[in-house]
Amino acid sequence: MKPKSTAEERLIDPAPEAGPFRLEAFLPYRLSVTAKRISRAFARAYAERFGLTIPEWRVMAVLGTSGPLTAAAIVERTAMDKVKVSRAVAALEAKALVLRRPRPEDRRSALLELGPAGRRVFEEIVPLARALEAELTAVLGPGDRALLAALLGRLDAHLAGRGDPALDAGDPG
Amino acid sequence: MKPKSTAEERLIDPAPEAGPFRLEAFLPYRLSVTAKRISRAFARAYAERFGLTIPEWRVMAVLGTSGPLTAAAIVERTAMDKVKVSRAVAALEAKALVLRRPRPEDRRSALLELGPAGRRVFEEIVPLARALEAELTAVLGPGDRALLAALLGRLDAHLAGRGDPALDAGDPG
C-alpha cells in the first residue's frame, strides 16, 4: 500500500494498490457466493414442492406472462443458452406443463405455451417465489432491495454491452 | 393484480401483489445473471493467461495472503465445498504451484502453501484481477461499487445465518 497518492498519480495509475489482496473483499467473488447461496435456496424449494429445476422454472416464468413464444424468444428473455432452453422445454413437455404448437409457416420452430396444468403450477409458484425472495432479502429493506436491483441493472447493461460471447446465466432464479 | 390495497390489507398481506410476475425484475434471477456474466469473464481470463480455473485461483488467492493452511481452512475461506477444494489443490500441486507440507502431529491433513512458481503466478494475477474487476464494474463509480459490496455483505450475512446446508459458491472469483 502506497502512502496517499496525488491526483496526478491517480491519473497515471487507475487501479492503485489497495493493500494485500483479500478474496473476501473481491467483488466478483462476493457476487458469486451470494448468487449461489440464493440459487440453492430456490433450487431446493422448486425441486421439493414442484419437481422443477431452475431452468424449467425460468421457462415457465416467461411463458406465464406472455403469449406463446418460440424457443429463440425464450432464450432471449431468460439469458439461458439454447441448449439449456431446449432441455428445459423437453422436460416441461414431458410433464405436460408446456404445450408445443407447430407453426405451418415455419416448421423449424414451434410456439410454446403453458398448458392448463402448467398454468396452475405457475399460479402456485409465483407467490411462493415472491415470498422466498422477500424472506431471503429481508435484511435489506424495500429501499435497499431496489437499490441493489438498480446497481445490478447498471452493471448488467454494461456487461451486456461489452461484446462478451455467450450470455447464459447460472442457476438461481 | 388486485385493485389498490388499503393499509389494512397490507398488514394482512405482507407480500402484496405487485402486478404480473416479471422474471427480469426478479432479484434472484438478476443476481444470477450478473454473477454468471462476471464469472465467465474471469474464468476466460484466468484460463487463457494462466491455465487456471476459478476454484484453483481461489485457492491460490487465499494461500497468497496467509500462512500455510490445511484444506479445511481453505474450505472455510473460499466458500467452496471440500470436494472442489480437494480437486483444485490436486491440480495446483500437479502444476507445482502449491506445495504440501505433511504434519507429523496429524497425518490426516497437510499444510498447503504457494511454492515459488505459485508465488510468482499469484503476484502476476492479482493486478490483473483487480484491473478486470475495475473494468467490469467501471459503470459503477467507486462509491457505488462500495455500496454494492455493502449490500451483498448484508445479504450474505443474513443468508449464512439462515442455517442453509451446503455453503459452496458458484464460479466467479
Added chain:
DNA sequence: GGGATATTGTTTCGTATGAAACCAAAGTCA
C-alpha cells in the same frame, strides 16, 4: 428452379459439479 447460405433446435461429447461412500488417522472411553 436449384445450389449456396442462414436460421432453429436437437444431439453429442467431454468437463464440472456435488452428494454420498469411502479410507486413513485421531480421539474417546470402558
Added chain:
DNA sequence: TGACTTTGGTTTCATACGAAACAATATCCC
C-alpha cells in the same frame, strides 16, 4: 488395550453444463 466415534480428505457415481457438430427447414440469389 481395543472397540466405537469423529475428523480430514479423496474417490465414485449420477447429473448438469455448454461448445461444437448435426439435422431440418427457410431464404437468397443466380
